[in-house]
Amino acid sequence: xxxxxxxxxxxxxxxxxxxxxxxxxxxxxxxxxxxxxxxxxxxxxxxxxxxxxxxxxxxxxxxxxxxxxxxxxxxxxxxxxxxxxxxxxxxxxxxxxxxxxxxxxxxxxxxxxxxxxxxxxxxxxxxxxxxxxxxxxxxxxxxxxxxxxxxxxxxxxxxxxxxxxxxxxxxxxxxxxxxxxxxxxxxxxxxxxxxxxxxxxxxxxxxxxxxxxxxxxxxxxxxxxxxxxxxxxxxxxxxxxxxxxxxxxxxxxxxxxxxxxxxxxxxxxxxxxxxxxxxxxxxxxxxxxxxxxxxxxxxxxxxxxxxxxxxxxxxxxxxxxxxxxxxxxxxxxxxxxxxxxxxxxxxxxxxxxxxxxxxxxxxxxxxxxxxxxxxxxxxxxxxxxxxxxxxxxxxxxxxxxxxxxxxxxxxxxxxxxxxxxxxxxxxxxxxxxxxxxxxxxxxxxxxxxxxxxxxxxxxxxxxxxxxxxxxxxxxxxxxxxxxxxxxxxxxxxxxxxxxxxxxxxxxxxxxxxxxxxxxxxxxxxxxxxxxxxxxxxxxxxxxxxxxxxxxxxxxxxxxxxxxxxxxxxxxxxxxxxxxxxxxxxxxxxxxxxxxxxxxxxxxxxxxxxxxxxxxxxxxxxxxxxxxxxxxxxxxxxxxxxxxxxxxxxxxxxxxxxxxxxxxxxxxxxxxxxxxxxxxxxxxxxxxxxxxxxxxxxxxxxxxxxxxxxxxxxxxxxxxxxxxxxxxxxxxxxxxxxx
Numbered sequence: 001x002x003x004x005x006x007x008x009x010x011x012x013x014x015x016x017x018x019x020x021x022x023x024x025x026x027x028x029x030x031x032x033x034x035x036x037x038x039x040x041x042x043x044x045x046x047x048x049x050x051x052x053x054x055x056x057x058x059x060x061x062x063x064x065x066x067x068x069x070x071x072x073x074x075x076x077x078x079x080x081x082x083x084x085x086x087x088x089x090x091x092x093x094x095x096x097x098x099x100x101x102x103x104x105x106x107x108x109x110x111x112x113x114x115x116x117x118x119x120x121x122x123x124x125x126x127x128x129x130x131x132x133x134x135x136x137x138x139x140x141x142x143x144x145x146x147x148x149x150x151x152x153x154x155x156x157x158x159x160x161x162x163x164x165x166x167x168x169x170x171x172x173x174x175x176x177x178x179x180x181x182x183x184x185x186x187x188x189x190x191x192x193x194x195x196x197x198x199x200x201x202x203x204x205x206x207x208x209x210x211x212x213x214x215x216x217x218x219x220x221x222x223x224x225x226x227x228x229x230x231x232x233x234x235x236x237x238x239x240x241x242x243x244x245x246x247x248x249x250x251x252x253x254x255x256x257x258x259x260x261x262x263x264x265x266x267x268x269x270x271x272x273x274x275x276x277x278x279x280x281x282x283x284x285x286x287x288x289x290x291x292x293x294x295x296x297x298x299x300x301x302x303x304x305x306x307x308x309x310x311x312x313x314x315x316x317x318x319x320x321x322x323x324x325x326x327x328x329x330x331x332x333x334x335x336x337x338x339x340x341x342x343x344x345x346x347x348x349x350x351x352x353x354x355x356x357x358x359x360x361x362x363x364x365x366x367x368x369x370x371x372x373x374x375x376x377x378x379x380x381x382x383x384x385x386x387x388x389x390x391x392x393x394x395x396x397x398x399x400x401x402x403x404x405x406x407x408x409x410x411x412x413x414x415x416x417x418x419x420x421x422x423x424x425x426x427x428x429x430x431x432x433x434x435x436x437x438x439x440x441x442x443x444x445x446x447x448x449x450x451x452x453x454x455x456x457x458x459x460x461x462x463x464x465x466x467x468x469x470x471x472x473x474x475x476x477x478x479x480x481x482x483x484x485x486x487x488x489x490x491x492x493x494x495x496x497x498x499x500x501x502x503x504x505x506x507x508x509x510x511x512x513x514x515x516x517x518x519x520x521x522x523x524x525x526x527x528x529x530x531x532x533x534x535x536x537x538x539x540x541x542x543x544x545x546x547x548x549x550x551x552x553x554x555x556x557x558x559x560x561x562x563x564x565x566x567x568x569x570x571x572x573x574x575x576x577x578x579x580x581x582x583x584x585x586x587x588x589x590x591x592x593x594x595x596x597x598x599x600x601x602x603x604x605x606x607x608x609x610x611x612x613x614x615x616x617x618x619x620x621x622x623x624x625x626x627x628x629x630x631x632x633x634x635x636x637x638x639x640x641x642x643x644x645x646x647x648x649x650x651x652x653x654x655x656x657x658x659x660x661x662x663x664x665x666x667x668x669x670x671x672x673x674x675x676x677x678x679x680x681x682x683x684x685x686x687x688x689x690x691x692x693x694x695x696x697x698x699x700x701x702x703x704x705x706x707x708x709x710x711x712x713x714x715x716x717x718x719x720x721x722x723x724x725x726x727x728x729x730x731x732x733x734x735x736x737x738x
Contacts, residue, residue, distance in 0.1 A: 004056075010058055013061075014045065014058065014060055014061075014064070017061065017064045017065075017068075018041055018064060020068070021037075021064055021067055021068045021071060021081075022034065022037070024068060024071060024072040025071040025072060025081070026071065026072055026074075026075030026076075026353060027071075027075065027076070027077045027078075029077075029078055030078075033077070033078035034078075036078050036079075036082050036104070037067075037078055037081050037082050037085070039082070039103070039104070040081075040082035040083075040085040040086050040104065040108075041064075041085050043085075043086065043089065043095070043103065044060060044063050044085045044086055044089060045060050047089045047092075047093040047094070047095055048060045048063070048088070048089070048092065048093065051092065053161070053164075054164040054165060055161065055163075055164040059088075059092075062088070062157060062161075063084065063085045063086070063087060063088060064085070065157045065160075065161075066084045066085075066087060066150065066153045066154050066157050067081050067084035067085045069084075069153035069156055069157060069193075070084040070149070070150055070153045071084075073153070073190075073192060073193060073353075074149055074152075074153060074190060074193070074353065075353040076146060076149060076150075079107055079108060079111070079146070080111070080146050080149070080150060082104065082108055083108050083111040083112055083115070083146065083150060084150050084153060084154075086100060086104070086108065086112050087112060087115045087150055087154060089112070090112055090113070090116045091116050097109055097112065097113045097116070100112050100113075107144075110144055111144050111146055111147055111150065114144060114147035115147055115150060115151060115154075148184065148188070149188065149190075152181060152184060152185050152188070152190065152193060152197075153193075155177060155181045155197070156193055156196060156197060158173065159173070159174070159177055159196075159197060159200040159201070160196075160200065162174075162200075162204065170204040171204055171205060173204075174200065174201045174202075174203070174204035174205050175201070175205060177197050177200070177201045178197075178198065178201035178202075178205065181197055182194050182197040182198045182201060185197055186321075187321060188321070189321040189322050189323060189350070189351075189353075190353075191323075191351060191352070192352060195254040195256070195257075198254060198255075198256035198257070199254050199255045199256050201256070202255060202256045202259060206259075209259055210255055210259075212269075213255045213258055213259060213269060214255055216269050217252055217255065217258075217275075220275075224250055224252065224276055225250070227250075227332075227333065227334075227336075227338075228248065228249070228250035228278060230333045231248070231278055231332055231333060231338070232248040234303050234304075234333070235248065235280075235299065235300065235303060238299040238302060238303060239280075239282075239296070239299055242285065242295060242299065243285055244282050244283070244285060244292075244296065245282065245283040245285075246280055246281060246282040246283070246296075247280075247281045248278060248279070248280050248281075249278070249279050249281070250276050250277070250278050250279070251276060251277050251278075251279055252275060252276045253272075253274070253275050253276060253277070258272055258275060273336070273337050274329070274337055274338070274339050276338070277338070277339040277340070277341055278332075278338055278339070278340050278341070279340075279341045279343065279348075280296055280300070280340065280341070280342050280343070281343050281344070281345060281348045282296055282342070282343075282344055282345070283344070283345055284344055289315075289344045289346065289347070290315050290316070292344065293315055293326050293342050293343075293344065294326070296326075296342045297326055297328060297342055300328065300330065300340055300342070301328070301330070304330035304331055304332055304340075305330060305331045306328050306329065306330045307328075307329045307330070307331075307337070310327075310328065310329035310339075311326075311327070311328050312325075312326070312327035312328075313326060314326070314327065315347075317406050317414060317416075319404060319416075320404065320416050322350050323350065323351055324343070324347040324350060324351075325341050325342060325343045325347055325351065326341070326342040326343075327339060327340070327341050327342075328340050328342070404416050404417065404418060404419065405417055405418075405419050405421065405454060405455060405456040406456050406457070407426060407454050407456065407457070407458045407459070407460055408457075408458070408459040408460070409430070409459075409460070410459065410460075410461045412459075415429060415430075417429060417454065417480065418479055418480060420453060420479050421453070421454050421478075421479055421480060422450060422451050422452060422453055422454065422477045422478055422479070423438075423441035423443060423448055423449070423450050423451070423452045423454060423460060423462070424438055424441075424450040424451070424474060424477065424478050424483060425454075425478050425479060425480045425483050426441070426454060426460050426462065427441065427450075427462045427464075427483075428478070428480065428482050428483035428486055429480065429482065429483075430462065432486050434462055434464060435470075435483060435486060435487075436468070436469075436470055436486065436487075436490055437464040437465060437466060437468045438450060438462055438463070438464055438468065439463055439464060439465040439468045440463040441460055441461065441462050441463060442460070442461040442463065443458050443459070443460050444458055444459055445459075450474070450477070451476075451477040469490075469494060470487045470490045470491060470494070471491075472491060473689065473709065474487050475487055475488070495539055498538075498539055498542035498543050499535050499538040499539040499542055500538070500542075501542045502537075502538035502539055502540070502541035502542025502543070503538040503541075503542075505541055505542065506525075506537070506538065506541050509548070509551055510551075513551070513552070513555050515555065515558075522534050522537065524554075524558065525537055525554060528554050528557070529546060529550075529554075545711075590612075590652065590653050591616070591618075591628060591650050591651065591652060591653065592650070592651050592653050593618050593626065593648050593649065593650050593651075594648055594649055595649065597651060597653075600618075600625075600626055601625055601626065602618060602625065602626040602627070602628050602650075603624060603625065603626070603627050603628070604627075604628050604660070604661075605619075605627045605628055605629045605633065605635075607629070607633060607634060607635055608629055608630040608632075608633035608634065608635075609660075609661055609662060609663060610628055610629065610630045610633075610660075611660040611661075611662050611710060611712065611713055611716060612652050612660065612711070612712035612713055613652065613712050613713025613714065614630045614631075614713060615630065615631040615632070616628050616629060616630055616631060616650045616652075617629060617631060617636075617647055617648065617649065617650050618647070618648035618649070618650045619639050619643070619646055619647060619648070620646040620647075620648060621646075626648065628650055660709065660710060660711070660712075661691065661707060661708070661709055662707075662708055662709075662710055662716055662734060663705055663706070663707050663708075663734065663735050664705065664706045664708065664720065664723070664732055664733070664734055664735070665703070665704075665705055665731075665732070665733050665734075665735045666678070666695070666703065666704055666705070666706060666723065666729060666731070666732050667701070667702065667703035667704075667729075667730060667731045668701070668702060668703075668728045668729040668730035668731065669700065669701060669702075669728045669730065670697040670698075670700055670701055670702040670728065671727055671728035674695070674702060674726070674728050674729075675693065675695055677726045677727070678693070678695075678706070678723065678726060678729075679693065681719075681722050681723055681726060682706070682708060682719065682723075684722075688708055688709065688710055688715065688719060689708065689709040690706070690707070690708055691707035691708060691709065692705075692706075692707045693705075693706050693707075694706075702728075705735070716734070720732050720734070
């Protein structure tokens, strides 16, 4: 709808919205607070006076709306409200950060500066640049957490008023919101904002689905209200008897979460059984809120039968966002399952307001809470410049939405970890050094591998060794951002040490071969081995990938350069494909995609376990990103014929430190010591790691499967040839599954 209003009507509307902003603040404002906000408002009105939004409205409507979200829904104080009013002034008008500091002081200037930095990030489609932008945005946490809170408010208002934008921009902004802003709001305890961001994100990314679910919710509103009344009427007697002052309200599941449940469980809207929850918010009658909450629980379960497996006690151990409540699922009226959330008024305020309410209720010398601990760990991760931006954002996102488990240290201290965390994640949560030197763990007294997935209630004792070093395989099973970043940094440090050793070895070997060790020779070697940098060369010599024989071949080629050149002219050059294939199988162990050869996140498909050197293609899945399949994969024909538009070209490139799983089927005559001989051969092959061996004999013959990690196809081929030479082995072939 087109916006039309006279100047007088606009001024009246601006004044009305400003008064509305002051009325709806969560925190009580003093006289000086109101003066500060008024000053920020006046500057913002004057600075934006000539600007209009895409809808035609005066631009000032936007800063006022953002300030209102900050004041009311997030619940921050005067400093943040003033900064929200000024958040676009430096970016869009003549004012500078120095002007803001002169007028409002250092704190507001720092917050506005952080918000301006975020707005000025490059607008680019490239995924890695986008990831770098998110990382820079999160770095503003180091300036002031209020920067991110105001940015979330800014994004919420932009999402609420996106109708006048072109569709392609709507989809881009909505996708970005679902990707990072909604999870961020969730992690900061802003559940209402998170829900609204998710629903609005769905509205623009899947409008038909959104409208369908929204209309069905609307249709069932009356039915829902009648159900809540029936539920409340039954409980009323029990709660009144105990003199509780309480409110019972219903909350419909968000459109986004209903959609997620429909997709995950492959059910229709009608089949989603817990579409709404009932919330009981009580005023404590004793000094112990926890005691009162369990009293309410007892009353509810007197009337309605609970599902014991669906009890969630977030009061004894609050979530790291600060959230506290008891959640129970009971059989309600009409024999329907219904979730009941029990909270005190204080708990409800923290659930609604998150960050701000948490600090309102925080006691003076209380220990560092989960949210602050998370912010501090995040800052530590952000400051690690060695992490690739895309990896950082993916790891960071993982830890935003992760459900939590609670585990114990040997001394009985409680620690919170994301669901799916391994024993190694626990080790890194204690201290970086404990993680890096970890060689095993005792879980509930039993020795378990580092990859063991922890469950709530486990007690873990970490076993360390001074000589232990991290390896790349650890990245396969750690899920916390802290552990991943520390392992990657340690691996890079280890690579540097290997490269330094390689440099010394190369210098010594060249001297022995009577060749000077200088920049020219190093560059010749880099070109000869088709590498990119001298670091790659030193690293490969350090880890033995380039040995004496290859160095001697280089010297021989160097000494006979003229003859080699002449011979090469006479020989017919091998085809480009053959050359590429040879290069790929020897050194190349990472993938690029499409005609532009972009580096994208991918997973290796488990149906065919591709390794470097295999002919492969990428397949864009709906929920799991790009999956890489071998071209002769059993599923290849089906994928390429049914989903040709989702196939993407893939090509191997060089990466210095990666391992891939391969499975070999071995069979032959059963000789004594066959297993011992096989393991010796594999162990003698440098950098080959054994995951598992499963060999069975049957009346003189044997067969079995070996699961191993290799660098690339050449290494695997050499290993297969070595295994074939073992006495008794008749057949060795690579298979897809164990």
